[in-house]
Structures are given as C-alpha cells and as structure tokens.
Amino acid sequence: MTGTDGLSRRVFLARLGIGFNAIVATLLGVPIVRYILSPITRERRPGYESWLSLGALDQFPEGQTRFATYRNPVVNAWDGETATIACWVRHLAGEKFQVFAINCAHLGCPVRWFPQSNLFMCPCHGGAYYADGSRASGPPDRGLFEYRYKIEAGNLFIKAGEIPTPGRVAAFAAEKPSCA
C-alpha cells in the first residue's frame, strides 16, 4: 500500500466520520427543534382555551361596565400574579353582555374605563374606545377585543386562554358574542 493510498483511505474515513456525525446531529436536531417549538405545537392541546368563570351575574349590574379578573387556564406554579388576567364586563341588559380584553387593540397596554365619559382610554399611545368597545380615537385601527361568553348557573363564563394581539384578531372579533 503506498503512502498516498493510505492517505486517501484516511481522508475517506474522515469524511465518513463527518457524515456519521451529520446523521447524529440531525437525529439530535429534531428533538431540539421540537423542544424549541413546543410553545407553538402544544397550542391545540385541550385546556389551552377554556370556559372560565368571571363570577356570579349579580356582580355585573345592568347598564354598567365592571372590572373582572380570571385565572388563565394554562398556568405554572411559578407564574405568580402574571397568570391572573383582567377584563372589562359590560352588562347591557338581561343576558346580553360584552366582555372586553384589557389589552388595547393597538399595542396591548391596559385600557381604563371611565364611567363618567363612557370611554375606555389607553395610557400608552392615546387610544380611546366607546362604551361598546368601538374605536373612538387614537392609533388603534379597530375596536377592543371581545371574548366569547356564556351564562351558566347564574355565572358569567368567557372563552379565554391567550393574550389578545392584533395579529390574532380572527380568534376574537370574528366570532360575535353568542348568548348561550
């Protein structure tokens, strides 16, 4: 066996070794990518979006808009206060409600309800909304996000589970509030 032959054999073996490692890296890469993407892939698991109680109906007097909170359905023990989410409940009449997300439809800051002027105002970029959640002024290009709701056993339930953002409009506004 000549020296060059031996070298080419070793070069071949080195390349084979690199190829072998590439296969192992792929095998390792698949679970790593799936691990990184898990916040997306686990999205459709049950419990992600659930019907959550906001409390008894008598907390929400007719004709008024009241502050309410709920605990997010997907929580970890170390979430602390961040898993408690706020929303605005507007009781129109009888079983007719509107439940608005706390997040401004512009960039998600917490809107505040002013019963005196019947406006929601956002402290960040100056968005304002009318009592029915429609846009009054400022940078938002739409009204407040609305949760779907239902009434069961004297309690008000909303379907919630993820932060409302302008890009997920479809999940909210597209489905008009239904009286269950």
Add this chain to the structure above:
Amino acid sequence: MRLIESVSDWLDQRLQLGTSIRATMAHPVPRETASWFYVFGSAALTVFVLQIVTGILLALVYVPSAGEAWSSLQILNHDVSLGWFIRAVHGWGSNFMIAIVLIHMVQVFLFGAHKYPRELTWIVGVLLLLMTLGMAFTGQVLRFDQDAYWGLGIGVSIASRVPVMGPWLVNLLLGGPIIAGATLSRFFALHVFVIPGLLIAFVVVHLILVLALGINEWPMPGRVVRRATYLEEYHRLTHGADGIPFVPAAVWKDIFFSGFILLSIVACAAILGPFGPGGAPDPTIIQTAPRPDFFFLWLYAVLSLLPPSLETPALLIGPAIVLVVLLALPFVSGEGEKSWRRRPIAVLTILLLAVALGSFTRLSVHAPWSPAMDAWSGEPIPADYLKERTALERQGALVFQVKQCHNCHALDEHGGQRGPTLDAVAVRLTHDQLIRQVIQGGGNMPAYGKNLSPAETTALVAFLETLHPAGQAPARDASQAVASSLRP
C-alpha cells in the same frame, strides 16, 4: 520581581503566547490615530466587561421566576448589602454601553472606517449594535415590573402583525399563550446565555479584524481609498516614519478614557441609584402608564405618531430597511473619500438622525399623545377661569372636569395634551361649531353626543365660550349676523 519573571517564563515556555502577544501589542499604527477620537471602541469593550462582572454578581441573588423576580429585586435593593449599588452599576453601565456604542459607530462612519478593506469589521459592528440593543431590551424585561410586563405586551403585539407567522411568533416569544413564568425564563436565557455568548464571539471577530486590517488611518481630505492601492498606502503609513507602536504610544488614551467612563458609571450609580423596579408585575393593576427605557423612547414616539394605516408596514418593513442599509453601506460606499470634510451627505445623514431621534426622545418624555389619565380628578380648573362667571358657565366647567375633557385638553398648561389646548378655543370655534365638535367629535376626538345630556352640552359650551384671551373677541358666525340684520 524575579519571582514574577520566573513564573511568567515558566508559563510562556508552556503556553508559547508571549511573542505573539508582544507583537500584537506593539503592532504599528498610524501616528494620528493616537487620538481622543479613537477611544470609544476600547471603552465599549471595557463597559461590556463591567456588565459581565456585575451581571454575574446580580445573578447570585436574582430569581428568574415570574412569581419571585420582582421580590428578589426588592431584596437586592434593600436587604443585600450594596445590592442596590451593583444593580445601579449594571443599569447605568447598560445606558453608557449603548451611548458609547452609538458614538463609536458615528465616529467610525464619519471617519470612513467602514470603507475597503474594513467592510466586514463594520458588518460585525452592526451585529454588535443589534446584540447590544437586544441586551437592553431583554434586560428591561428581567427588571420584571409593570413596565416590563406591558413592554412585553407591546413587543408581542408588534410581532403578531407579521403576516401568517404572527400568532406563532407570539407564542414562541412568550413561551406560552400569555406573559407568564415561561416568558421570563426564556428572556433570562436570552439575556444571560444566548446574547452574551454571541456578543463575546462577535467581539472576538471584531478585534481580530481590527488587528488584522489595522486601525483606520486619520482621514485626510483628498486621500482617496482605492481597492488597488489602499493596502500598500496603509502599509507605508504604518511602517514608515508615521508609524508608532500601539503600546504604549496610542494605548494610554484608551486606558484613561476607559477609566473615566468607569468612574462616570460608578458616580451615576452611587449618586442616582438603581433603575426601579417599578410597580409589581400584576396584570390586574391597570393604574399604570408603561414607559420604555431611555434608548427605546424614540420608538415609543414613533408608535404613537404613525398614522394607523402606515403602522404595520412601518413596523415590519422599517427595521428590515434600516438593517439592509447598514449592512450594504460598506459595499455601496466602499471606496472614495474618507474625510467628513468631503462627505456632506454623510454628515447631514448623521445630523438628521441625531435631530430626529433626539426630538422623538424629547417628545416621549412628555408623551403629549397620551391622555393625562388623572387630570380630571387631579388638575383643577385654574381659579382665574371661573372668576365672574355665570352659574351656567361654572356648571359647564364642572362638566368639563367630570366628563374627563381635561384628560386630553389642557387649560393654562395643565392637563392632557392629546387634543388642542382650549385656552383660546372660543376664538377658533363659534357657538355652533363648539356644539358640533362636542356632540359629533371628529379630528381624533371621540363623539360625546351619547354621553352628555342637552343641559350638560349647553353648560359645557357656555363654559368653552368664555375661553378666549382678554381683549380678543370670541369667534362669531358672520353669516348669521348678516341674516339677522336682514330680517325685517
């Protein structure tokens, strides 16, 4: 002394680095570069090292858990001996680092250092700028308070507008469906492992490039960069009579400036103290007006002032354009004049950017686009505006307060600035126009027709009609005056 020498000899026999270190230190640089203009890069590196050290010190106590991060910061501020000081040094170090990196970048650009053959040095520098800003944003998140919580909300609201991918990006950024424990954990990983790792790697490449290609010579008007001749010309500059060894001829200014910057950071930290944390990150506490940190304030102004129709394209395409321009710069202007004296467009670009970013930042300090949420209850109408007024007009002033008009409209420089100041509104609008504006809104004002009784509207408009400077008559509808004079 002899002991140190023998130890270093022992080490060098094994490491064999001494010769190359000595050669690197003494590498020749052009004489004029031993200048106070050339100290910002080394200062940025010094502050980066300070950030690593103080960051590790903070990590000894900080708890990256959504439920406990805020309290661990309180403990750092109040219970751990000098914890407040380490937090303050890290916070001020961050501000200084961004400032120095930006100054360094402007200096490099104005001195033409991005031109051939230093294109890659510039590109790596742009990446370093992105990493630095990334550290600033993720660092703001780790200071897990109300600003951090709602700042994350703004971040994902922007991300959610990316076509098709938007909703997935939100979940990927947050680590789940909402801002919670998983979010803080991943921003901790980014701030402490991922971005610093990349920063260190890019800093090493940046330094290797600086050493390999040499420090940019002082730009002289008329000394034009040409790919064919530049390397030879630079070699002549460094190896001729104009070349001096970097250590010690040039390095002493770097050392002094770094020391001065460190001292400034320590002084700011000791005198002005740490940043926050602000209110607890409880999303049910909505009595808050989230504000970004200083170096993102300009963005806050842009987000408030862009017309809604332009916002999404500007947010998604704008950063891409800026990045492409920065990365393409050394290829578009890789040759030619280096001196700022012969590059008026470069100078004007920097001035324009500085004025624009400065104005946006200054605007954001006052945030005139945000309603003053407490003005209706916290800012009384100045007494002078109520003197010698009728009962109806005073009732109108009450409506003005109670219906939160004051949140958006200032009187005597108090109150919100969202809408126009009303000190002289009666000069601008007639009685009928005032009624129309209040009831129908328009021009970015909500309509109050449904929220005001006819009596309230009458009173409010009566008050508004009193708002005109002394000696300046209120507006009147001339056509009505004519019409009434023609009436028999």
